[in-house]
Amino acid sequence: MVMLSKMQFNIQYEDALELPAGELVNVFDRLTFIRIIEIVDDTPVLLFNAIFLKGFSLKHLKEIPSLEVQDVLHQDGSEILFSARMSGPIAKLIVSQKDAWPIAPIIIEKKQLVLSMQGTPSGLSTFRKKVISLLGSRFKLTVNRSYQGEWLTAPSMSPRRKQVLETAINMGYYDHPRQCKQQDIAMRLERKQGTIAEHLLLAEGNILKAWFEQSRISE
Incomplete structure (x- = not known):
């Protein structure tokens, strides 16, 4: 029986800005990943719920090169539910492995990106190495304490x-x-x-x- 683990990457404002879709931290007060809708040519289409910063709107979102808005499902004032095709390296990376995958929470809040992943220990180790090759060591990695000891099935634990x-x-x-x-x-x-x-x-x-x-x- 396979044990699954979880880890989080915290990417701070200055480093997030260097990513192709990094301008998102200047557009949204909060952006929350909900789910993967589909993957087309190794590029994911993701569903998000978000709150625009004051003075920002859908127009500014569409100006981000590596983000292509697919559909706006709901918008009420500054709050928006939308899907977008994400072609940046981080977005492609999170769907590149079968043994590691994105889970909630993936959020942009307080000018930082929080990326959560779940998978096998070896899958997450491989994913971590890929993130390091992409970003260097400019991120904070945490194995969230609330996750420790949590697995889908505890082997032989009757x-x-x-x-x-x-x-x-x-x-x-x-x-x-x-x-x-x-x-x-x-x-x-x-x-x-x-x-x-x-x-x-x-x-x-x-x-x-x-x-x-x-x-x-x-x-």
Whole structure:
């Protein structure tokens, strides 16, 4: 079973401006990626929801060379829902791999670009190297803490083992100092202490392996 990981790239104002579609940071107060509509000739058509900065409008958006507005689905004052074909290198890069793909949040806000990706550890590692070759090291990379330990399927983590692990955590077994013993967990769950010990050992092994695989994406 394949574990998926997530990472975020934070590209600051000065570096974002150097990108072909970088002028977006001067057009929108906030721009949010919703989904990929289609990919044509390795170039994605993306759906966005956005809020124009004061004094800016659709006219300014159409002046950005690497962005071709396809459709305006809704506009109310400064807020707009639109699709656009993005031909810049970052846009092409995010759809170039089968083992890494863009996810929300991808936003422009507070004069910076936040790009989020999901994929296999090896896929994200490859994607990171491609970003470095394109931008150098002029970005901040974070493996968001809320993502750590999150995967679609925890290998061999049965419902019963998960219950034992959650009970151990809730009872303070992993606190320092420990608030309970394995025997206490066994009494709570009405199981044998040996069974509890085995479940915890295997669960800890799964988590450590998953953490190690996920940590490789930032190497």
